[in-house]
Amino acid sequence: MxxxxxxxxxxxxxxxxxxxxxxxxxxxxxxxxxxxxxxxxxxxxxxxxxxxxxxxxxxxxxxxxxxxxxxxxxxxxxxxxxxxxxxxxxxxxxxxxxxxxxxxxxxxxxxxxxxxxxxxxxMWVRYMPMAKTLKEILHSGIIGEPMTLTANLCYLISDRPRLIKPELAGGALLDVGVYTLNFASLVFGDEISDIQSSVIKTESGVDAQNSMTLCYPGGKMAILNSSLRVLSDRLGIIYGTKGYLVVENVNNFEAIRVYDAKRQLVETHLQPEQISGYEYQIEASREAIRNGWTQCPQMPHKTILAIMKVMDELRRQWGIRYPFEI
CATH class of the missing domain: 3.40.50.720 (NAD(P)-binding Rossmann-like Domain)
Incomplete structure (x- = not known):
């Protein structure tokens, strides 16, 4: 080609x-x-x-x-x-x-x-080799059955006009919270049984910071946080019945460290060398076009739509609507 x-x-x-x-x-x-x-x-x-x-x-x-x-x-x-x-x-x-x-x-x-x-x-993380590595680790059963996860992604970006303007669909959720939702989706899928949340808004009326709790069938739970106002460690932690693992930077998986039931480090997986990380989604798009596909398997339309639906529900709970939606 x-x-x-x-x-x-x-x-x-x-x-x-x-x-x-x-x-x-x-x-x-x-x-x-x-x-x-x-x-x-x-x-x-x-x-x-x-x-x-x-x-x-x-x-x-x-x-x-x-x-x-x-x-x-x-x-x-x-x-x-x-x-x-x-x-x-x-x-x-x-x-x-x-x-x-x-x-x-x-x-x-x-x-x-x-x-x-x-x-x-x-959603670049879904196309990266480390996303496949994460799934392989979970599938191996080394931490048992994943039951709970936490993820946070917070940056000092409240001074960027684009992110606080309702007319530009600003707020933490669509800019950085979407990464935490994708992290939960990678691990637990998109069948959600309950959504609870809290929000603190900017003076302009978009979400400055938020906390989201998603429940899934089988008693699984994801607790997610995002903010425009603080700096966080960007960690994603998956807790299983036999151990847990820590993903460093849910926005661009830099390392995955696996711990056993005694909290001892047993495996470390490091991010392979990359240009910027954006190359994977471009190559996936190239492959999809070559095959005549209308979607990429790494980020299928049903997942895109499921996450958009979750974000709509969160904004409904917070009473946030963008001017062009009214």
Missing amino acids: EALKIGIMGTGGIASILAETMLQMPQVALMGAGSRSLEKAEEFAARFSLERAYGSYEELVKDPDIQLIYIATPHSEHYSNAKLCLENGKHVLCEKAFAANYAQAKEMTDLAREKKLLITEA
């Missing part, structure tokens, strides 16, 4: 990391980036020596050479951006959170299937 031709929609921080990553991947060709400002697009293209700069998203999706578009725009824009890409025959790799709500996400996945195009969420 010849190199997959990719365009980036958006020119912010994530887009920059993606560009740096793709330039080190011979199996893909980064053609250019699109912005709502031609000046920003040209500056981005110059910085990464890209052939093309697009002064509008419409111009980007009309380029006949581009096959896949990576959407790196604010959460509030993913729905309209993805529809624009799909309606113009482009495959889509969409930054998390996939959409602002379940209804948007369902329409996006339905349209992709209708158009026979790939759409998947750039």
